[in-house]
Amino acid sequence: MLGYLLRRVLYMIPVLFGISVVSFWIIQLPPGDYLTTYVQGLTQSGQAVSQAQVDALSERYGLGDPFFVQYGKWMRNILLHGDFGTSFEWNQPVSQLLAERLPATVILAVATLLFTWIVALPIGVYSAVRQYSIGDYLVTFIGFLGLAIPSFMLALILIWLGATFFDQPVGGLYSAEFADAGWNLGKLLDLLQHLWVPVVVLGAAGTAGLIRIMRANLLDELHRPYVVAARARGVPERKLLLKYPLRVALNPFFSTIGWVLPGLVSGEVIVAQVLALPTTGPLLVRALTSQDMFLAGSIILIVSTLTVVGTLISDIALAWLDPRVRLGLA
Structure with a gap:
């Protein structure tokens, strides 16, 4: 290892x-x-x-x-x-400009990644185990919507729903009274209150895609001979599912870290404009427009480095999860 x-x-x-x-x-x-x-x-x-x-x-x-x-x-x-x-x-x-914008970008990216995994994993498993059920068709339909609806349109819809029915603050990651305040419980709760809209918007397409990947991979594993043999020996269905097929089907979750992290950072440009988020996306657009080469180059370098670091993290996770990877057999 x-x-x-x-x-x-x-x-x-x-x-x-x-x-x-x-x-x-x-x-x-x-x-x-x-x-x-x-x-x-x-x-x-x-x-x-x-x-x-x-x-x-x-x-x-x-x-x-x-x-x-x-x-x-x-x-x-x-x-x-x-x-x-x-x-x-x-x-x-x-470095000063990045220090002001990068923490919010990282918080948003990590929260979106966790949201994507937490939602996609159980739904993908359910969709595979209950293939061709009403729930499977419903999940598939919602997944296609998530892939088809543009992120900026989803952002506008959630802004309207939040402001109209839930009295949800619109725009930014903090309320005015917490924008320059130090970290405390009130600021953390205020961040969570603002964070869910951009997280759902940025995670919608990725979640839908991972659900489809999880469903396809798990269905492929559930029809393998070792699963059929274990089921014939009377292994309980829950134990059978969790021990091998699910573990193998999890590989795509870890292998996507390399492109999910930079994709979230660079993909939030339009969403950040719509939701007025203090992230690096709008800063990059402005730097490219004015040919501010050191600022634009630094942001591009950081996003590209995230791809490499994310790939390293996914390789380590895959090697830990699947011995075939570190042995060069997969």
């Missing part, structure tokens, strides 16, 4: 290096840079900008340096000092 973990960790190093290069390269693909956007904005507002001012700003941020020089400075500051650079538009350290 230790050798398996070491190999997986070593694989991460070149992958993360490649991700960092591609992240920095992608944000420089559009023509121009932040200064171009900045000067155009000043010109459109009627303000004159001299070439000396442009050259001074370019030298200050190193925008005139070759690509790999800019990349080398950026990565050196990240690795040695934890400095992601300065946001051109906000004129603040990127």
